[in-house]
Amino acid sequence: MAATLTVAIGGLGAIGAHLARALDAGVEGLRLTAVAARDQDKARRTIAGFRSRPALVSLAQLADHADVIVEAAPAAVFEEIAEAAIGRGRIFVPSSVGALLPRMHLIARARETGARIIVPTGALLGLDAVRAAAEGEVASVTIETRKPPRGLEGAPYLIENGIDVLGITTARLVFKGNAFDAARGFPANVNVAAALALAGIGPERTMVEIWGDPGVTRNTHTIRVEAASARLTMTIENVPSEENPRTGRITPLSILACLRGLTSTLKVGS
Numbered sequence: 507m508a509a510t511l512t513v514a515i516g517g518l519g520a521i522g523a524h525l526a527r528a529l530d531a532g533v534e535g536l537r538l539t540a541v542a543a544r545d546q547d548k549a550r551r552t553i554a555g556f557r558s559r560p561a562l563v564s565l566a567q568l569a570d571h572a573d574v575i576v577e578a579a580p581a582a583v584f585e586e587i588a589e590a591a592i593g594r595g596r597i598f599v600p601s602s603v604g605a606l607l608p609r610m611h612l613i614a615r616a617r618e619t620g621a622r623i624i625v626p627t628g629a630l631l632g633l634d635a636v637r638a639a640a641e642g643e644v645a646s647v648t649i650e651t652r653k654p655p656r657g658l659e660g661a662p663y664l665i666e667n668g669i670d671v672l673g674i675t676t677a678r679l680v681f682k683g684n685a686f687d688a689a690r691g692f693p694a695n696v697n698v699a700a701a702l703a704l705a706g707i708g709p710e711r712t713m714v715e716i717w718g719d720p721g722v723t724r725n726t727h728t729i730r731v732e733a734a735s736a737r738l739t740m741t742i743e744n745v746p747s748e749e750n751p752r753t754g755r756i757t758p759l760s761i762l763a764c765l766r767g768l769t770s771t772l773k774v775g776s
């Protein structure tokens with residue numbers, strides 16, 4: 507029988523609370539041992555009915571409590587969770603993948619400590635095919651993201667460029683550039699572009715279009731890959747979660763599937 511891995515989660519919002527509940531309900535090979543949250547009272551209420559109550563600790567302490575540290579917090583506190591997890595040689599599973607792009611030194615650090623950084627597919631699709639294609643020659647990778655305007659509100663790029671996204675009445679291209687610049691300009695919005703870049707040809711060559719689109723109710727991502735082995739065109743339309751409409755409901759499910767793959771006897775997909 508495969509060994510059980512202990513799991514700690516930083517952030518108990520749309521992703522973290524859902525994942526915590528799912529783990530507590532029972533997942534073979536995984537055991538939730540600790541969580542960290544900003545609002546301690548709310549966190550206590552969230553875990554009150556759990557079958558096995560995890561320790562409520564600080565972000566930096568998560569790494570002392572588990573083999574696998576899942577980051578499910580705002581990008582602003584990414585470093586605090588990541589540095590402790592990687593410093594202690596844990597398996598680090600980030601949600602705020604956009605925050606990893608400007609911190610690629612963490613990968614060199616993980617090499618030193620024996621930590622692993624496992625980026626889940628998250629709100630995207632098809633990263634298995636992108637990774638496979640990237641083992642051969644890839645000419646181009648693009649992602650087109652369409653969001654309801656309020657899902658883009660407050661992004662630094664829009665503020666810097668005076669773009670009033672809530673005033674948009676027809677679909678408008680608000681950003682076109684590489685994944686690196688997209689992650690800087692839209693830190694709460696392009697985790698999927700960052701994951702795509704890391705799966706394929708890197709943040710400099712992965713091209714991103716972000717559209718504010720009053721005509722969509724779902725965050726919609728279309729990936730196009732032109733490779734020597736295949737041409738890929740894939741679209742996902744994410745149902746927003748109740749807790750945080752910026753975050754697709756599929757995201758905690760994808761992380762759960764990713765965690766299952768760490769211990770399962772049968773693993774499907776590369």
Ligand SMILES: NC(=O)C1=CN([C@@H]2O[C@H](COP(=O)(O)OP(=O)(O)OC[C@H]3O[C@@H](n4cnc5c(N)ncnc54)[C@H](O)[C@@H]3O)[C@@H](O)[C@H]2O)C=CC1
Binds near residue numbers: 579753
């Ligand atoms: N990889 C992907 O495909 C996706 C990634 N994301 C990213 O995942 C991250 C989490 O997303 P959500 O769960 O939707 O966010 P959320 O806003 O619903 O939850 C974040 C949680 O972190 C907590 N938090 C904030 N500061 C904290 C601190 N200092 N210590 C402990 N907890 C703290 C908040 O109280 C909140 O409960 C975000 O960065 C988001 O952009 C979101 C959707 C898809």
Ligand SMILES: O=C([O-])CC(=O)C(=O)O
Binds near residue numbers: 629694696698725726
């Ligand atoms: O589609 C979603 O649910 C979230 C999203 O765009 C991202 O975080 O990159």
